[in-house]
Amino acid sequence: MKLTLVRHCEVDERYKNCYNGHNDIGLSKGGELQAKELCQVLDTLEFGAVFCSDLRRTKESLKHSLHAKSAIYTDKLREKSWGVHEGMSYDEIALREKTEYKDFLQWIDVLGGEPYEDYIKRVKEFFLKYLPSLKKENILVITHAGVIRVLLSIIHDISLEEAFSVKVAYNSITLLEI
Numbered sequence: 233m234k235l236t237l238v239r240h241c242e243v244d245e246r247y248k249n250c251y252n253g254h255n256d257i258g259l260s261k262g263g264e265l266q267a268k269e270l271c272q273v274l275d276t277l278e279f280g281a282v283f284c285s286d287l288r289r290t291k292e293s294l295k296h297s298l299h300a301k302s303a304i305y306t307d308k309l310r311e312k313s314w315g316v317h318e319g320m321s322y323d324e325i326a327l328r329e330k331t332e333y334k335d336f337l338q339w340i341d342v343l344g345g346e347p348y349e350d351y352i353k354r355v356k357e358f359f360l361k362y363l364p365s366l367k368k369e370n371i372l373v374i375t376h377a378g379v380i381r382v383l384l385s386i387i388h389d390i391s392l393e394e395a396f397s398v399k400v401a402y403n404s405i406t407l408l409e410i
Contacts, residue, residue: 233363233364233368233369233370233371233409233410234369234370234371234407234408234409235359235363235371235373235407235408235409235410236277236279236370236371236372236373236405236406236407237373237375237380237383237405237406237407237408238270238274238293238372238373238374238375238403238404238405238406239375239376239377239380239400239401239402239403239404239406240259240263240285240287240289240290240292240293240374240375240376240402240403241259241262241263241264241266241267241270241289241292241293241402241403242259242260242262242263242266242402242403243257243258243259243260243263243289243402244257244258244259244260244263245260247319248260249321249322250319250320250321251314251317251318251319251320251321251322251325251343252289252311252314252318252319253310253311253312253313253314253315253317253318253345253346254287254310254311254313254314254318255287255318255319256287256288256289257287257288257289257319258288258289258292259289259292259293263289263292263293263402263403264292266293266402266403267292267293267294267295267296267403268296269403270293270297270403271294271295271296271297271299271300272296273405274294274297274299274372275297275298275299277370277372278370279299279368279370279371279372280366280368280369280370280371281304281363281366281368281371281372282294282299282302282303282304282371282372282373282374283303283304283305283306283309283363283371283372283373283374284300284303284304284305284306284309284373284374284375285305285306285307285309285310285311285374285375285376285379286305286306286307286309286310287310287311287376290309290374290375290376291305293374293403294374299372303374306358308354308357308358308362309358309373309374309375309376309379310376310379311375311376311377311378311379312345312346312348312351312378313345313346314343314344314345314346315343315344315345315346316344316345317343317344317345318345325342325343329342335393336391336392336393336396337393348392351378351382352382352386352392355379355382355383355386356386359383359386359410360386360410363410364410377400378396380400380406381395381396381398381400382395383408384398384406384408387408387410
């Protein structure tokens with residue numbers, strides 16, 4: 233099964249470099265332009281199935297594509313929820329919690345929100361159980377950087393810390409074969 237994973241386009245300036253999680257935020261003006269260009273590329277490709285996170289920034293990234301009509305929008309592709317820290321930057325969180333980053337797992341504990349084990353399980357079940365059950369050869373998924381990184385961790389058998397050091401830019405395309 234071939235996966236074309238797309239991280240949503242650039243978000244509104246206020247939310248750049250923040251832990252946005254389930255915040256239902258839109259794209260910046262630059263993100264809107266990125267989305268139009270992305271959709272021109274995607275419309276040249278054929279997919280057996282198209283899935284998209286149900287959050288606004290992912291839906292807006294796909295809305296100019298012909299594939300938007302057949303897309304299945306799902307909360308299974310959402311970023312991890314960061315609870316009370318949603319929409320906050322690292323500095324805002326460090327100040328609020330009176331702490332700083334020491335290591336990956338310590339910081340994840342500080343952030344809270346959706347338990348990390350549940351998040352990983354959600355990603356694993358969607359990509360390794362549900363999608364293969366569809367028996368589709370080529371699938372498009374519009375999602376979030378964290379989801380892509382968790383999947384990279386699973387597929388390449390690397391630690392989450394290693395996977396989260398991988399740059400996944402706005403509007404980037406990652407190709408995987410499972």
